[in-house]
Amino acid sequence: MSALYLLPPDESALHMALLSGVSWRIAVPWARVTLEAATPVADAVRERQLVWVGNEEERARRYPKMALVLPHPFALAAAPITTGPSVWGGLVVHWPASHPPTLSAHERDAIRGVCDRLGVILRRAADSGRPVLPGTEPRILPPPRTRTAGRHEAQAAVDFAERLPDGCCSLDVDGRITFITTAAAELLGVGVDDLLGARPWEALPWLDTPVAEDRYRSAALSRRPTSFSTLRPPDHWLSFHLYPDAIGISVRIVRTPPAHTPDPPLLVHPAPPAEPGRATALYALTHLAVALTEAVGVSDVVERVADEVQAAFGARALALMAEEEGRLRIIGYRNYSADLMDRFDAIPLTADTPAVRVLTSGNPCFFTSFAELKREYPAAVLQDGMASWAFLPLITTGRSVGSMVLAYDQPRPFAPQERAVLTALAGLIAQALDRAHLYDAEHQLARNLQAGLLPRTLPSVPGLEVAARYLPAGRGMGIGGDFYDFIRLDETTAAAAIGDVQGHNVQAATLMGQVRTAVHATAGAPPGEVLARTNRLLTDLDPGLFTSCTYIALDMARHHACLATAGHPPPILRHPDGHTEVVPLQPGLLLGIDPAADYPTTEISLSPGTVLALYTDGLVEAPGVDIEDAIHSLADRLAQASTQNMQALADTLVGHAPRSAPRSDDIALLLIHAR
Numbered sequence: 001m002s003a004l005y006l007l008p009p010d011e012s013a014l015h016m017a018l019l020s021g022v023s024w025r026i027a028v029p030w031a032r033v034t035l036e037a038a039t040p041v042a043d044a045v046r047e048r049q050l051v052w053v054g055n056e057e058e059r060a061r062r063y064p065k066m067a068l069v070l071p072h073p074f075a076l077a078a079a080p081i082t083t084g085p086s087v088w089g090g091l092v093v094h095w096p097a098s099h100p101p102t103l104s105a106h107e108r109d110a111i112r113g114v115c116d117r118l119g120v121i122l123r124r125a126a127d128s129g130r131p132v133l134p135g136t137e138p139r140i141l142p143p144p145r146t147r148t149a150g151r152h153e154a155q156a157a158v159d160f161a162e163r164l165p166d167g168c169c170s171l172d173v174d175g176r177i178t179f180i181t182t183a184a185a186e187l188l189g190v191g192v193d194d195l196l197g198a199r200p201w202e203a204l205p206w207l208d209t210p211v212a213e214d215r216y217r218s219a220a221l222s223r224r225p226t227s228f229s230t231l232r233p234p235d236h237w238l239s240f241h242l243y244p245d246a247i248g249i250s251v252r253i254v255r256t257p258p259a260h261t262p263d264p265p266l267l268v269h270p271a272p273p274a275e276p277g278r279a280t281a282l283y284a285l286t287h288l289a290v291a292l293t294e295a296v297g298v299s300d301v302v303e304r305v306a307d308e309v310q311a312a313f314g315a316r317a318l319a320l321m322a323e324e325e326g327r328l329r330i331i332g333y334r335n336y337s338a339d340l341m342d343r344f345d346a347i348p349l350t351a352d353t354p355a356v357r358v359l360t361s362g363n364p365c366f367f368t369s370f371a372e373l374k375r376e377y378p379a380a381v382l383q384d385g386m387a388s389w390a391f392l393p394l395i396t397t398g399r400s401v402g403s404m405v406l407a408y409d410q411p412r413p414f415a416p417q418e419r420a421v422l423t424a425l426a427g428l429i430a431q432a433l434d435r436a437h438l439y440d441a442e443h444q445l446a447r448n449l450q451a452g453l454l455p456r457t458l459p460s461v462p463g464l465e466v467a468a469r470y471l472p473a474g475r476g477m478g479i480g481g482d483f484y485d486f487i488r489l490d491e492t493t494a495a496a497a498i499g500d501v502q503g504h505n506v507q508a509a510t511l512m513g514q515v516r517t518a519v520h521a522t523a524g525a526p527p528g529e530v531l532a533r534t535n536r537l538l539t540d541l542d543p544g545l546f547t548s549c550t551y552i553a554l555d556m557a558r559h560h561a562c563l564a565t566a567g568h569p570p571p572i573l574r575h576p577d578g579h580t581e582v583v584p585l586q587p588g589l590l591l592g593i594d595p596a597a598d599y600p601t602t603e604i605s606l607s608p609g610t611v612l613a614l615y616t617d618g619l620v621e622a623p624g625v626d627i628e629d630a631i632h633s634l635a636d637r638l639a640q641a642s643t644q645n646m647q648a649l650a651d652t653l654v655g656h657a658p659r660s661a662p663r664s665d666d667i668a669l670l671l672i673h674a675r
Contacts, residue, residue, distance in 0.1 A: 001094035015134035040078035073097035096223030302332030322402035394430035467646035499549035527564035538592035576609030618665035
């Protein structure tokens with residue numbers, strides 16, 4: 001199996017453009033892969049290096065979502081397609097379970113060579129003004145065949161199969177029956193003509209079980225023989241033995257006692273595609289459920305629903321809507337135009353439209369044609385150019401939170417089974433949206449609380465230029481205990497403080513507010529006394545959390561500063577000539593431990609052109625990196641950066657933060673420039 005992904009210009013998602021060796025029905029969940037997704041091809045493109053996953057154990061460890069949806073033995077490699085700094089896409093190559101656990105040097109070279117040639121082709125196409133862009137679905141390449149049988153040889157093969165005991169049939173890579181013996185058709189209880197071109201679990205309702213399609217998927221991906229047994233009503237037990245290779249699967253069907261084989265079969269053209277069966281729907285629902293566990297906010301849910309649902313259920317376009325203050329607001333869509341969505345956005349819940357009706361009634365609506373929709377809603381006007389629609393209520397815990405429309409560009413009958421699956425799908429999405437709305441509300445509350453606890457603006461002091469940054473941790477509510485402050489005392493003096501309260505929660509943020517209040521109340525006193533008074537306050541409060549802090553008294557008339565610290569990382573001083581030093585401060589205990597702790601002071605010169613950088617440990621700490629090495633690395637960055645603009649310098653230093661995803665600690669930064 002192989003798949004080619006393209007990265008369209010100005011997009012952050014890979015689109016599958018070519019597929020070979022496996023059914024599109026299996027590959028659908030990975031038709032569109034965002035660059036941030038935890039998948040081999042996204043990792044390969046993002047990190048610009050080959051990714052090899054040699055076995056199930058490694059796949060479960062590195063890509064648990066993929067392992068849950070495809071718990072079958074196989075190996076795969078993913079590689080980026082690049083030319084210089086440009087990234088064009090990625091290549092995925094799949095091997096059966098028989099492949100060795102490591103990738104050989106020859107295979108690596110071959111993959112790299114193919115990607116290099118593809119990169120050149122894609123770059124030339126783009127440079128000529130004819131870029132290669134993915135379609136709405138990938139192009140399916142037929143598998144290579146080792147031999148082609150002539151007419152007489154083909155008839156001889158049919159005669160050979162008909163003489164075998166029991167029954168047998170052949171499935172192509174898409175799971176369709178391309179050949180079946182008369183004995184097999186008799187065992188299945190359906191005529192040969194009705195089986196050719198169909199998938200077994202679609203043509204035979206009693207075979208539409210998760211086990212049957214799971215065994216088919218296992219054989220197709222692992223290329224290992226497998227088998228299963230099932231009951232053909234009313235009392236016929238059949239066993240199916242699957243023997244796969246690169247171009248399909250040979251199936252032997254056995255019953256006890258075996259049946260005799262009458263007339264030879266008549267070969268006909270394949271039948272048209274059938275609708276998804278129960279096992280396929282279960283596969284799609286499982287994949288969506290796994291994807292939604294990773295969604296956090298509403299925008300995450302919308303993106304994952306659009307990625308998973310549209311391709312899995314054949315929809316050409318979709319839109320998600322939520323009730324807000326008596327109106328139906330569009331919160332996300334895919335393959336609809338922005339102009340069309342603007343016309344439907346914020347319609348009142350009193351409007352007579354299908355989307356509003358399913359929201360208010362809780363009952364889904366399915367329209368197989370526009371004429372059918374027009375009969376139900378005479379005022380309706382065809383605006384999206386689609387042929388069939390499913391309007392689904394998003395209901396959770398007995399209440400409607402929104403509605404979803406799936407639109408199809410071809411007429412769709414919406415069989416009863418499909419209607420049931422889509423309705424269940426909407427319930428799954430509703431629960432995820434409900435959780436996402438709650439998360440967004442809590443996150444906004446946390447951001448507002450954090451913003452209220454930090455200074456809105458920094459005061460102006462003649463002779464000083466000041467810049468500050470605060471970045472919350474990537475985990476949790478986005479709120480923490482890091483803080484900074486800059487206090488104007490008079491025309492020539494000021495005070496600055498930076499600190500870090502233990503924890504990343506509301507309690508830490510509350511204590512941070514109390515520390516800032518204590519610092520403000522004592523500002524103007526010597527730095528050691530400010531920290532000592534704040535320390536006594538915290539030990540009296542006994543919050544169970546400790547705080548680090550550095551406090552600085554600035555005297556611009558004398559170009560002088562006095563500093564004291566309570567267990568905080570040392571400031572970095574950039575001198576006018578550009579060299580930097582880590583200021584050696586005598587350490588004091590963290591605030592809140594010992595009420596009698598003493599905080600020694602250190603005096604430094606702040607001649608014009610000097611920059612003083614105060615920061616919290618989130619800016620420098622990283623797993624496996626010595627903290628002193630990290631601080632000196634930040635000092636080197638400060639020495640190399642331009643000091644013409646403090647705001648730009650602050651952005652440069654924050655960009656130096658360790659790239660952990662998500663970031664596990666808050667970051668606070670305060671820059672003081674003596675002009």
